Amino acid sequence: xxxxxxxxxxxxxxxGQQVTLSCSPISGHRSVSWYQQTPGQGLQFLFEYxxxxxxxxxxxxxxxxxxxxxxxxxxxxxxTLELGDSxxxxxxxxxxxxxxxxxxxxxxxxxxxx
Amino acid sequence: xxxxxxxxxxxxVQKGGISIINCAYExxxxxxxPWYQQFPGKGPALLIAIxxxxxxxxxxxxxxxxxxxxxxxxxxxxxxxxxxxxxYFCAASWADGLTFGKGTHLIIQP
Numbered sequence: 001x002x003x004x005x006x007x008x009x010x011x012x013x014x015x016g017q018q019v020t021l022s023c024s025p026i027s028g029h030r031s032v033s034w035y036q037q038t039p040g041q042g043l044q045f046l047f048e049y050x051x052x053x054x055x056x057x058x059x060x061x062x063x064x065x066x067x068x069x070x071x072x073x074x075x076x077x078x079x080t081l082e083l084g085d086s087x088x089x090x091x092x093x094x095x096x097x098x099x100x101x102x103x104x105x106x107x108x109x110x111x112x113x114x
Numbered sequence: 115x116x117x118x119x120x121x122x123x124x125x126x127v128q129k130g131g132i133s134i135i136n137c138a139y140e141x142x143x144x145x146x147x148p149w150y151q152q153f154p155g156k157g158p159a160l161l162i163a164i165x166x167x168x169x170x171x172x173x174x175x176x177x178x179x180x181x182x183x184x185x186x187x188x189x190x191x192x193x194x195x196x197x198x199x200x201x202y203f204c205a206a207s208w209a210d211g212l213t214f215g216k217g218t219h220l221i222i223q224p
Binding site: 004033035042043044045046047048056058090092098099100101102103104105106107108 | 145146148150155156157158159160163203205207208209210211212213214215216217
């Protein structure tokens with residue numbers, strides 16, 4: 001089985017712009033979660049989608065949003081980018097909903113905000 | 115509020131030795147405790163996970179010890195090898211997403 005894929009792998013944006021990241025889960029997996037990884041804050045949960053519905057949301061501002069399509073692929077959008085949004089954005093897929101299940105991570109998208 | 119505390123931040127172990135990383139949690143609702151390994155430029159990879167109904171789980175050279183009353187769990191890597199050099203994260207969850215520890219940078223010296 002192919003693993004979790006994320007595109008693009010690297011992205012450079014300037015403050016105030018918006019960005020869309022994409023994640024394709026493992027075939028058959030219906031849950032996609034997004035995480036932000038920074039040196040200072042570590043790995044932090046953004047949100048989870050299951051069957052096109054947002055199930056859970058972490059403690060991030062409304063500038064961070066996402067959606068999931070009928071084929072389970074997911075996109076994450078960040079509007080009005082700030083310097084502090086520079087991070088590695090990881091998506092993880094799971095066959096079951098909720099965090100208490102085996103999650104498989106993709107390689108991440110490295111976002112740099114200038 | 116850091117709900118999962120991980121220590122040490124960094125660890126150097128000789129080849130063949132035992133690497134031990136500890137985590138403590140606060141939320142008693144957590145019912146799933148995985149450990150992840152991350153190499154530079156890669157996403158975290160699940161190593162081993164445990165649920166609170168058992169006190170120990172072993173998979174190859176990796177063992178999780180779990181102490182529910184103390185709200186602590188640890189990862190033991192036996193016969194540590196240079197290829198084990200990576201960053202290790204403990205995590206905990208119940209219904210929401212994973213809550214991660216800050217990570218331990220492990221170096222295995224040949």
